[in-house]
Amino acid sequence: MGTKCLNCPLRNRPIFAPMSDGEVAFMQKFKTGELVVEGGTTLMMEGSNSPQLYTPLEGMGLRYKTLDSGERQVINFVLPGDFIGLQAGVMNEMQHSVESTTPMRLCVFDRRALWQLFKDHPERAFDLTWIAAVEEHFLGESLAILGHMSGIERIARAFVRLHDRGAALGLISAARMPLPYRQQDLADALGLSLVHTNKTLTRLRQQGVATWRDGSLNILDYDRLCQIAQLPTDRTPMTRPLI
Amino acid sequence: MGTKCLNCPLRNRPIFAPMSDGEVAFMQKFKTGELVVEGGTTLMMEGSNSPQLYTPLEGMGLRYKTLDSGERQVINFVLPGDFIGLQAGVMNEMQHSVESTTPMRLCVFDRRALWQLFKDHPERAFDLTWIAAVEEHFLGESLAILGHMSGIERIARAFVRLHDRGAALGLISAARMPLPYRQQDLADALGLSLVHTNKTLTRLRQQGVATWRDGSLNILDYDRLCQIAQLPTDRTPMTRPLI
């Protein structure tokens, strides 16, 4: 039941295919500017109605919900190329917040352009629905992870997924990629306590499977990690949560 | 942080608004037939590429993923008016399975109609993206539930959500609605073991909060249930997971 590469059937474009020149030109039309922010900036607020959509060009962030109890559920990690704010563009309101973890440079689009896009470029509109459906797929997977996997399995899977995404973005060098989050962030993403996350990370480190220190993830034994994560080693490269 | 009513901004249509005559006529154009199935029928198979889209008119079902370990994660419960198969319509493949629990009557659409729709009716295409975004919202919420809530809280929330949806569909009479699932189904939806689910249900019953027997959910103390579920009592009616 290995994960397949996800292609948009309309134009047969895999998630991570770089944009063609035509596409770039097309995007330029909608681009209204670039935004540079510090780490720790809130880009989108739950309940807000932002007039902008973003795509990060550099830097990393977090997508999360704040619960009534004050706890935080991290929905996923935001990497370059993701799409931020489609939810607000299409519903009237964001259902989660987005925050930069490191300094970020973002490409800014105007929200009104979205409707224009639907009218004038049905194939792009189709892409957007596709993006949303892909996103749904990953959320479904996360749901299954939280529902059925143990702490070490969850962390292993998170690492493999992040490694996949990092690889697709060319962020990996010598089995090492930047992962500038706190242990608390990972804990909130996986529904684990900070303490337990820490102890489990220690275990992975002692077993020589993977280390994550000083914002840098180092995968020492990829096969073993995949095995723990209950993922096949021969996955087709892919995976990017979006919107 | 109460949940808001979700309106499609384009036509300001709330999730559950009945369709206008024009809309009904419009849908008729795409309808290719009706399908009647037994309980226990698999309507969509994970990894399959169904040429049809469905909307249940009667009956209830389940959306689920089968994990490599053989376990099952129920993604959500399928009630009349839901949309089945958009994911396959837009990606090439379903990422989860759908199964009827009771006998069902379904409205059938042709998948190719979807692309026609995007070309000819941008506002409907926008609706579809909106639907996907709404779906994403609910999955995000489920994620938060599994991540952070105790067994009794999860069950209480599931009951409240199901009650909301049942109410919107007119399925409730005397605080009682049909809920023809097995305890195992609920357990798989909430990431709990069957035994623990059973014991927690017993607890809710003993406390006079809610009973669920013989396929019928009876909410005895709505306020208390909402309190346990950490939801405000004055939610605006809404909620339907779709696609």
Next chain:
DNA sequence: CGATCGCTTGAGCTATCTCAACCGGCGTGG
């Protein structure tokens, strides 16, 4: 220098899991 932040480690507690047995209803076949 004190304060803060992220990480680490220890100790005890409990929610939840697994294993196992049993029960009643229902359909089937002899």
Next chain:
DNA sequence: CCACGCCGGTTGAGATAGCTCAAGCGATCG
């Protein structure tokens, strides 16, 4: 019409993953 098997639900008992509380440590910063 009875015997049997199966399915869903119920209950008990023991094991444990993961939680909370609490303390300490090194780095960074004003």
